[in-house]
Amino acid sequence: MDGTGVGVHVVCPGVVATEFHEVQGMDLSAVPRMSADDVVAAAQAxxxxxxxxxxxxxxxxxxxxxxxxxxxxxxxxxSPKLASRYQG
Known part of the structure; x- marks a missing residue:
């Protein structure tokens, strides 16, 4: 935000190799995952x-x-009108 000293960034890493899914009982061992360190490095870059x-x-x-x-x-x-595909 220009002039405020505040910046906004969105990081969209996909699936990250953390315990997040494991705690939920999900096995994502077969899914390619990025390391948390790589996500941080990418965010900084x-x-x-x-x-x-x-x-x-x-x-x-x-x-x-x-x-x-x-x-x-x-x-x-x-449009503020209902699309024709949703009209009964």
């Missing part, structure tokens, strides 16, 4: 790069731009 959204496992950052554009298009396509 993303902040230094000025990224608002940090996706540690995403090699092609332009894919996020595509998601953002699609989200804005969907938001802009909203």
């Amino acid at each position: 993303g902040i230094a790069l000025g990224e608002g959204v940090i996706a540690p496992g995403l090699e092609d950052y332009s894919l996020l731009d595509e998601v953002f554009r699609a989200d804005l298009a969907a938001f802009g396509g909203q």
